[in-house]
Amino acid sequence: AQSVTxxxxxxxxxxxxxxxxxCNYSYGATxxxxxxxxxxxxxxxxxxxxxxxxxxxxxxxxxxxxxxxSQSSFNLRKPxxxxxxxxxxxxxVALNNxxxxxxxxxxxxxx
Amino acid sequence: xxxxxxTPRYLIKTRxxxxxxxxxxxxxxxxxxxxxxxxxxxxxxxxxxxSETQRNKGNFxxxxxxxxxxxSRSEMNVSTLELGDSALYLCASTFDPGVFxxxxxxxxxxxxx
Numbered sequence: 001a002q003s004v005t006x007x008x009x010x011x012x013x014x015x016x017x018x019x020x021x022x023c024n025y026s027y028g029a030t031x032x033x034x035x036x037x038x039x040x041x042x043x044x045x046x047x048x049x050x051x052x053x054x055x056x057x058x059x060x061x062x063x064x065x066x067x068x069x070s071q072s073s074f075n076l077r078k079p080x081x082x083x084x085x086x087x088x089x090x091x092x093v094a095l096n097n098x099x100x101x102x103x104x105x106x107x108x109x110x111x
Numbered sequence: 112x113x114x115x116x117x118t119p120r121y122l123i124k125t126r127x128x129x130x131x132x133x134x135x136x137x138x139x140x141x142x143x144x145x146x147x148x149x150x151x152x153x154x155x156x157x158x159x160x161x162s163e164t165q166r167n168k169g170n171f172x173x174x175x176x177x178x179x180x181x182x183s184r185s186e187m188n189v190s191t192l193e194l195g196d197s198a199l200y201l202c203a204s205t206f207d208p209g210v211f212x213x214x215x216x217x218x219x220x221x222x223x224x
Contacts, residue, residue: 034212043115043201043215051210090154092212098167099144099208101154 002027004093006102013081014110021076021105023091031095033074035065038088038104047089050074061085083109113137115216117202123222129190132219136183136204142166143185144213145177148199157200159208160185189221197223 005024013019025031032051036044048059055067065076074091086109091102116135124130136143144167145157156169160179177187183204189196199220203213 032210032212036212036215041217043217044203044213046212046214049212094208094212097142097159097161097208098156099213100156101146103153 002093002095002100004091004100004102006089006091006105008105009103010106010108012108012110015083016080019076019078019081019085019107021089021091021107023074023076023102025072025074025091025093027072027093027095029095030069031093033065033067034092034094034099035059035063035074035076036090036092036101037061038090040087044090047076081107081109083111085109115202115204115214117200117216117219119219120217121220121222123224124192126192126194126223128192129188130192130221131186131188132200132202132221134185134187134202134204134216136185136202137214140204140206140214141183142205142208143179143183144203144208145185145187146201146203147171148201148218149197154201157187192223194223197221 003026034049035047038044088104088106090104118133142161144159147155159167163179174190179185199218201218203215205213
C-alpha cells in the first residue's frame with residue numbers, strides 16, 4: 001500500500017543547532033516529493049519540492065532536502081535552527097494527481 | 112495575487128445538522144483539493160476536483176461530498192454531522208498537484224457540539 005511515514009512525532013532542538021526531519025515513502029513508482037510547514041491555526045506553506053534531477057533541493061527559509069532513491073527517503077535539513085522555525089512539518093508525496101501527507105513532525109526550539 | 116480563500120473561518124454546528132464550506136482557489140488554478148485535519152488522524156485527503164469533475168476521492172463516508180463550479184470555486188458539504196467531524200478543513204489549489212504542489216488556504220475550523 002502507498003504510504004508516507006514521518007518516524008518522529010516530536011523533535012526538540014536548541015536554537016542554532018542543526019535539524020534533520022525524516023520522511024520515508026512507499027510507492028510503486030517514484031512520486032513527486034514535498035515538504036510543508038504549518039504554524040498553529042494556519043494552513044500549510046510549501047517549503048520545497050522534488051521532481052527529478054539534482055537530489056539536493058533548496059527551499060525557502062534556509063531549508064534543504066535530499067532525495068535518496070535507494071532508501072525511499074526525502075529528509076529535510078537546516079544547518080542552524082531559529083526560534084521562528086518552531087512549527088509542524090509535513091512531508092507529502094504526489095502521484096497521479098493525488099497528494100498524501102505524512103503524520104507530521106512537531107518541532108520545538110529551545111532558547 | 113490573492114491566495115486561497117476559505118469561508119467561513121470558524122463554524123459551530125450541532126450534531127445531525129449539515130454544513131457547507133467554501134473555497135475560492137488562486138486565479139487560474141483548476142485543481143482544488145480538500146483535506147480534513149485532526150490531532151488524532153493528521154491530514155486526511157477528502158477529494159480533488161479538476162474542471163468541475165471529481166478526479167480523486169479519499170476514504171470518507173458518503174456524508175462528505177463536494178463540488179466545483181465553472182469558475183473553479185469549490186464547496187464541500189457534510190451532512191448529518193457527528194462529533195468526530197470536528198476538525199480543521201483545509202482547501203488547496205494548484206495548476207498541477209504533481210508538479211507545483213498545493214497552495215493552501217487557512218482552513219475552516221468546524222466544531223460539532
